[in-house]
Amino acid sequence: MSITVVIFTPKDDENIKDCIKSAQLLTQNIILVFPTSTFVETVRESGIKQVKTDWVLILDADERLTEELAKEIKEILRFAQDDRVGYYKIPRKNIFAGVKWLKHGGWWPDYQIRLINRKYFIGWPKRIHSTPQIKGNYGYLKNPLIHYFHGDLNKMVEKTIVFEDIESDLLYKAGKTANTPIFFRKYFAELYRRMFKGLGFLDGTIGIIESIYQAFSKTITYLFLYEKNRSL
Numbered sequence: 001m002s003i004t005v006v007i008f009t010p011k012d013d014e015n016i017k018d019c020i021k022s023a024q025l026l027t028q029n030i031i032l033v034f035p036t037s038t039f040v041e042t043v044r045e046s047g048i049k050q051v052k053t054d055w056v057l058i059l060d061a062d063e064r065l066t067e068e069l070a071k072e073i074k075e076i077l078r079f080a081q082d083d084r085v086g087y088y089k090i091p092r093k094n095i096f097a098g099v100k101w102l103k104h105g106g107w108w109p110d111y112q113i114r115l116i117n118r119k120y121f122i123g124w125p126k127r128i129h130s131t132p133q134i135k136g137n138y139g140y141l142k143n144p145l146i147h148y149f150h151g152d153l154n155k156m157v158e159k160t161i162v163f164e165d166i167e168s169d170l171l172y173k174a175g176k177t178a179n180t181p182i183f184f185r186k187y188f189a190e191l192y193r194r195m196f197k198g199l200g201f202l203d204g205t206i207g208i209i210e211s212i213y214q215a216f217s218k219t220i221t222y223l224f225l226y227e228k229n230r231s232l
Contacts, residue, residue: 041124095147
């Protein structure tokens, strides 16, 4: 089967062994790529271009393949008749701190573009949270990736400071501004979206914590933006 798994990981990531083990459920063709910045989008295009097989599956170090997902991918690639399919979207189970699957608050099914037909791949913009440019049609897989995110609150805050600073840079370069009304609007809009509209409270205490935290994270972006504008 013509497929390679490309895993993006920091060099000292403690999760990489388990990630590789799960990838071997699908193939022995595995490439490790070490991002040179704090987010993986900067090197995903170069990682994909190292692949020699027809198909590539993208994984991050904190994600896992399951036997069911590996079997589904094998079946799809073995019997695929339409070679115009450029990619498949895979649902992702987000497991908070290794203990709670978040089913609400916008966390499920959290489809990710991860299975890519390399001949239709165009490029991957070097922006945080960007999506790849791929020609052709697309499909959806049934079985999910497992994503172990937010190991603890300390790591959550550290990650937020880095990522939201990057987001604020993008807003700053686009000429956006921030003020006190925007701080409140962003916080309460995100809290409402996660906890009430997305029913995050149905995931119990963890769902409520995550909803509040996402509102905090969104607000931090605009606090950073406010600071950058004041430095003029």
